[in-house]
Structure formats: C-alpha cells, structure tokens
Amino acid sequence: MADLKKPPLYEEHLAAGAKMVEFGGWMMPLQYTGIIEEHRRVRSSAGLFDVSHMGEIVVKGYDAFKLVQKLITNDAGRARGDRVIYSPMCYPDGGVVDDLLVYPRDGGEYLLVVNAANKDKDLAWIRENAVGLAAEVEDVSAATAQLAIQGPKALEILQPLTEGELASLGYYRWTRGRVLGVDCLISRTGYTGEDGFELYFAAEAAPHVWRRLLAAGKEKGLAAAGLGARDTLRLEAALPLYGHELGPDISPLEAGLERFVCLDKGDFNGRAALAAQQEEGVKRRLVGLIMVDRGVPRQGYPITAGGREIGRITSGSYAPSLEKNIALALVAAGTISTGAEVEVSIRGRLNRAVVVNLPFYRRSKK
Incomplete structure (x- = not known):
C-alpha cells in the first residue's frame, strides 16, 4: 500500500x-x-x-503526426483545431494496448490521455514506436x-x-x-x-x-x-473499460468500435490483423444483457444458450437509472440476436437474461 x-x-x-x-x-x-x-x-x-490518476503524454517534433498515426486505429488527421478524437491503440496482432483521447496542440503537438493503470506500459510502447522518428515523447502526468x-x-x-x-x-x-x-x-x-x-x-x-x-x-x-x-x-452508457471490454485479447472490432478503426488511412499498428478480421468476420461480438431473474452478473460469469456456453460477462452491475441488473458480454458471433433469452451462470445457478440493444441509457438532448 x-x-x-x-x-x-x-x-x-x-x-x-x-x-x-x-x-x-x-x-x-x-x-x-x-x-x-x-x-x-x-x-x-x-x-x-x-x-x-489518468495519464497525460505529450508527443511533439517533426514526426509527431506520423507517430500518432502509427499508434492509433482512428485517423489522427481528424484531431485538428478544437476537435478531440477517441481511439484504440493496438498491438500488431490487433489486440488493444489501451484506449485514449487525442488532443491536437499548437505547433503540431499532441496530448494523449491514457488510462491510469496503463500509463507506464503505454509510455514504453509509444517510445518504442518512436525509435527512428523525429518525435519527442514526454510524460506530463505528475x-x-x-x-x-x-x-x-x-x-x-x-x-x-x-x-x-x-x-x-x-x-x-x-x-x-x-x-x-x-x-x-x-x-x-x-x-x-x-x-x-x-x-x-x-x-x-x-x-x-x-x-x-x-x-x-x-x-x-x-x-x-x-x-x-x-x-x-x-x-x-455502454462505454468500454480497458481490462473488461478491451484488452490484448480483444480487438476494437470485437468490442463494437469499428467506427474508430480507419483501415483506409494507411498503415498503422494492427492494420493487417484488423483488415483480415473484418474480411473474415469477427468471431465474437459485444452485446447488452438485462437480467430477468434475480442476481448481479459479474465479469467472467459464463453465458449459455441452448444448453451450451456462448460467451462470458465483461462488465455487470445494478443500474440505478434502470433499476435493473445489466451486463456487457462478449459472445460468439451469430449465436444470439436482440430479444433472445440466455442464461447467466451466477454461483452455479442459471439466471435468465434478455439480449438488448446498446446503450442501456441514452440522455435526452435539447
């Protein structure tokens, strides 16, 4: 401690x-x-x-844009003027290093806001990718x-x-x-x-x-x-959390974040793997569940349909706005659709849940 x-x-x-x-x-x-x-x-x-506790990393220098474009799946060219972009950052195999916000700054610099638990790992990864480029990487978190x-x-x-x-x-x-x-x-x-x-x-x-x-x-x-x-x-709001809906073994496409993956922007870490996954079709997809029976679904709990396991809970909790127990889950693609009933195994007991569209909650807009 x-x-x-x-x-x-x-x-x-x-x-x-x-x-x-x-x-x-x-x-x-x-x-x-x-x-x-x-x-x-x-x-x-x-x-x-x-x-x-969130991490803040500044990327600057002549090749700052080139480095950020290599690191993220979104198009860094969209981060300009006053526009912030969200993006996953992937390994070559398409697994996620982290998800982050990219802020453009004066002089061609970028501020990357990363998850607290991943900051040191992210910093090492960014610096590794900066080798050979005219780019400086500075940790300003403290x-x-x-x-x-x-x-x-x-x-x-x-x-x-x-x-x-x-x-x-x-x-x-x-x-x-x-x-x-x-x-x-x-x-x-x-x-x-x-x-x-x-x-x-x-x-x-x-x-x-x-x-x-x-x-x-x-x-x-x-x-x-x-x-x-x-x-x-x-x-x-069905927003992903690293270590739950995203991770080294979960791609952005499996997590339903395809709108933040720009395969046509040129090469970047994970592009080939993600392009192949898109062409072949993802093997898993993220779905929303609302519990029908009592019980709070937690990360790792198995999900079954038709007597066989089809996936596992990634995040689950009581939802105060809905006054129901809800969960996000990664399931085998093509096994269930919206409105289908599945079972969540909670401490050895099968509890019914229904598949729903995401997000669970959407704020009203004026």
Whole structure:
C-alpha cells in the first residue's frame, strides 16, 4: 500500500469522508455518500469527479503526426483545431494496448490521455514506436490534474466560473480558458453518458479549483462523486473499460468500435490483423444483457444458450437509472440476436437474461 500513488486531492477526499480504494496503482475515492446516490445525482444535476490518476503524454517534433498515426486505429488527421478524437491503440496482432483521447496542440503537438493503470506500459510502447522518428515523447502526468464535471447542469454550474463562452463548445471539442482564475484546457467530453466537461490544469491548483467548484455548484446540486458511480454510469452508457471490454485479447472490432478503426488511412499498428478480421468476420461480438431473474452478473460469469456456453460477462452491475441488473458480454458471433433469452451462470445457478440493444441509457438532448 505504501507504493500506491496519491492524487493531488488525496487530503480533500479524506476530509470529505470518502472511502478510498486502490485503483490502477493509485489510492482513489470509490464513494462519498454512496454509489447509487452519486450516480443519480449525475443523471439529475451534476457530479464532480477527481480523475487526476489518468495519464497525460505529450508527443511533439517533426514526426509527431506520423507517430500518432502509427499508434492509433482512428485517423489522427481528424484531431485538428478544437476537435478531440477517441481511439484504440493496438498491438500488431490487433489486440488493444489501451484506449485514449487525442488532443491536437499548437505547433503540431499532441496530448494523449491514457488510462491510469496503463500509463507506464503505454509510455514504453509509444517510445518504442518512436525509435527512428523525429518525435519527442514526454510524460506530463505528475504535473497535471484532471477534474470532470458531469450532468445536465454541468454547463450552468461551470459557465459563471469560466472566462470564455462554453455553450457553443461542441461535443468532443476543446478550448483554453480560465476557470476560477486557473488556466485550463476545457474539453466537452466525459465518461458518464451525460453532458459535461473535463478540465486539465496544473496539479498544484487542484485543491483551490475542487473546493470552489463544489461550493459554487452546491445550490444547483453539485457534489463529489467517486469511481464507483463513474463505473455504473459508463456501464449504462455502454462505454468500454480497458481490462473488461478491451484488452490484448480483444480487438476494437470485437468490442463494437469499428467506427474508430480507419483501415483506409494507411498503415498503422494492427492494420493487417484488423483488415483480415473484418474480411473474415469477427468471431465474437459485444452485446447488452438485462437480467430477468434475480442476481448481479459479474465479469467472467459464463453465458449459455441452448444448453451450451456462448460467451462470458465483461462488465455487470445494478443500474440505478434502470433499476435493473445489466451486463456487457462478449459472445460468439451469430449465436444470439436482440430479444433472445440466455442464461447467466451466477454461483452455479442459471439466471435468465434478455439480449438488448446498446446503450442501456441514452440522455435526452435539447
């Protein structure tokens, strides 16, 4: 436990009575008042997440674009101006190293935002791929804090605290501005299925921004939310989590992320394997399940249909917005379709579930 990293807001979380847990090599807040309460607050008003454990890596130099284009399955050319892109990053065999956000910066630089548990592995992989290229790779994670304000009232809460207009900032767009007097990269992105913003800024300013944001938004329902609610929120929105829906043995095509795989952009890591998989047809696909019988499906639980095993749960939980138990699962392609009934083996007992379209939850848009 002594080797675990602590975010800049560690003492703030303790003071707020957060339940702290190990996550990706960090001590992070799982919950404050309760996962279900925090989840519903994000859906109805707004929640503030400390996600400073995420990794931030800057790629710069003459060949920065060439390196990023080699690394990711999406087209790095789409990350230009104020546009952010999401992309898997693959090994040559099509398995996933990580999934990340790509921000274009001035001077042809790129900011890559990666998962906390994968940061060191990602950094080594990126540097390995940079050999022979005129590109510099810099880890700026320790100097960077990241907060996410998510929910239908996020804009209403954040705008009065920000120098610059946010309403016109589109989804997956970013800008620079000052929030509570602190220089920030402000991005209209998130991991909850709700509207919201992610703020990147100097780590030493984190306590100031955290306290004042919570105080300013309190009357509108803003409160701190932990990683527990973040997970149930992303699951309802059917957003993939590395180590569950993505991994070295799961390709982006199997995970249903084909729209983020640009086979026509030229060569990149995993292109040949993914092209072959697309041509032959994926052997597995990601589906959504809603439990009919009682029981919470968990990662690794077997799924059967017609008396034979067809796949396994990748993520499962109680869904507060639906008031039902739900799951994402990888199943053999062609074995089931939407509306079909399957069984999930929970502690040796077969519990009925029905296959549904994804996502489980979709926010209403004005």
